[in-house]
Amino acid sequence: MAVLVTGGAGYIGSHMVWELLDHGEDVVVLDRLSTGFDWAVAEPARLVVGDIADQKLVEETIERCSIDAIIHFAGSIIVPESVADPLGYYLNNTVKSRALIESAVRTGVRHFIFSSTAAVYGTPQANPVSEEEPLKPESPYGTSKLMTELMLRDTAAAHDFAYTALRYFNVCGADPKLRTGQSTKGATHLIKVACETATGKRPQMEVFGDDYPTRDGTCVRDYIHVSDLVNAHYLALERLRAGGGSLMANCGYGRGYSVLDVIDTVKRVSGTDFAVKRSARRPGDAVSIVASAERCVSKLGWKPQHDDLEEIVSHALRWEEKLARRNRL
Numbered sequence: 001m002a003v004l005v006t007g008g009a010g011y012i013g014s015h016m017v018w019e020l021l022d023h024g025e026d027v028v029v030l031d032r033l034s035t036g037f038d039w040a041v042a043e044p045a046r047l048v049v050g051d052i053a054d055q056k057l058v059e060e061t062i063e064r065c066s067i068d069a070i071i072h073f074a075g076s077i078i079v080p081e082s083v084a085d086p087l088g089y090y091l092n093n094t095v096k097s098r099a100l101i102e103s104a105v106r107t108g109v110r111h112f113i114f115s116s117t118a119a120v121y122g123t124p125q126a127n128p129v130s131e132e133e134p135l136k137p138e139s140p141y142g143t144s145k146l147m148t149e150l151m152l153r154d155t156a157a158a159h160d161f162a163y164t165a166l167r168y169f170n171v172c173g174a175d176p177k178l179r180t181g182q183s184t185k186g187a188t189h190l191i192k193v194a195c196e197t198a199t200g201k202r203p204q205m206e207v208f209g210d211d212y213p214t215r216d217g218t219c220v221r222d223y224i225h226v227s228d229l230v231n232a233h234y235l236a237l238e239r240l241r242a243g244g245g246s247l248m249a250n251c252g253y254g255r256g257y258s259v260l261d262v263i264d265t266v267k268r269v270s271g272t273d274f275a276v277k278r279s280a281r282r283p284g285d286a287v288s289i290v291a292s293a294e295r296c297v298s299k300l301g302w303k304p305q306h307d308d309l310e311e312i313v314s315h316a317l318r319w320e321e322k323l324a325r326r327n328r329l
């Protein structure tokens with residue numbers, strides 16, 4: 001019995017691989033290495049290089065490796081890029097997920113965990129946002145993920161198949177043991193960008209919009225440590241294997257920080273006063289979104305260990321320094 005991790009060479013997937021190995025699981029990664037790295041896949045996990053929509057490859061891998069569960073991270077992830085290239089996002093996130101789900105059904109894989117996103121809510125009426133709030137994505141990225149959730153819901157109703165869709169809020173930080181971290185080239189995520197600026201990889205950074213209807217005019221997000229996030233997936237896997245049935249749940253801590261809060265924290269933790277420029281709003285950005293985490297706690301027994309912005313930033317900074325040393329070698 002083994003777990004197939006799609007996108008396991010990427011940021012979150014590489015942490016998931018460690019989480020599974022730490023629990024003694026046998027792990028197979030499927031990744032086409034478009035934004036991920038082969039070196040990010042921990043041994044003894046096996047890496048299969050290929051596309052999730054290559055059904056021959058996927059089904060052969062499932063049969064050969066006795067896969068009983070799929071954790072599906074592979075996808076395209078940048079909100080403004082999805083506004084510029086909606087059809088590319090619907091292809092990679094929706095159409096290709098459909099092919100993967102079909103391969104799972106055809107080969108009898110009954111447990112499926114999916115990376116969904118807070119972006120399915122758009123800007124909610126009120127925060128914290130529960131899973132019952134209306135779904136009004138404001139970007140093709142959010143819509144592409146919502147459509148996959150709906151395919152999973154309908155597939156579970158029709159087949160011997162159960163899924164967990166976890167709606168991640170803003171994922172950040174790095175493995176506290178620094179075995180992996182976020183290595184994405186040309187990253188656009190706020191904490192990664194701020195840490196790259198603090199460590200001198202960028203001369204300055206921008207704040208996209210300071211005229212939003214929030215406390216300090218900048219967007220508010222719920223930043224969740226990647227290690228807590230992958231632990232929620234492991235709990236979801238155990239629940240599915242125990243026959244717990246399908247579930248959809250938010251993954252966040254339930255408190256929000258503005259862009260300026262985050263930048264101040266990175267400056268304080270790094271001891272660096274880097275240059276920050278105020279720029280125009282970025283297309284597709286929701287104003288303010290914070291999770292209600294109650295369902296994740298009650299249904300999965302989730303107990304976050306790293307709910308502290310300074311700790312998150314400190315892990316992200318230490319990974320940035322390690323990456324810089326690695327790239328110099």
Ligand SMILES: NC(=O)c1ccc[n+]([C@@H]2O[C@H](COP(=O)([O-])OP(=O)(O)OC[C@H]3O[C@@H](n4cnc5c(N)ncnc54)[C@H](O)[C@@H]3O)[C@@H](O)[C@H]2O)c1
Nearest residue numbers: 007010011012032033034035036051052074075115168171
């Ligand atoms: N990072 C966040 O804050 C965040 C928040 C919500 C949801 N998510 C979701 O989590 C998942 C993982 O995100 P991440 O931050 O680790 O991104 P990432 O870009 O680091 O990882 C994605 C991985 O998927 C691979 N991939 C992409 N398309 C593929 C395909 N068609 N076939 C095979 N491999 C493919 C890439 O090579 C990469 O290794 C994504 O589905 C993303 O939408 C991320």
Ligand SMILES: O=c1ccn([C@@H]2O[C@H](COP(=O)(O)OP(=O)(O)O[C@H]3O[C@H](CO)[C@@H](O)[C@H](O)[C@H]3O)[C@@H](O)[C@H]2O)c(=O)[nH]1
Nearest residue numbers: 077079117118169170188189190193206207208219259282
């Ligand atoms: O250099 C930067 C980068 C970001 N931001 C702002 O910071 C906030 C957060 O942006 P970012 O870190 O890019 O995350 P989101 O756009 O909120 O999207 C992330 O979080 C979503 C869940 O909330 C995921 O689904 C997406 O995959 C992931 O990219 C937004 O207001 C951005 O405009 C800046 O001001 N400057």
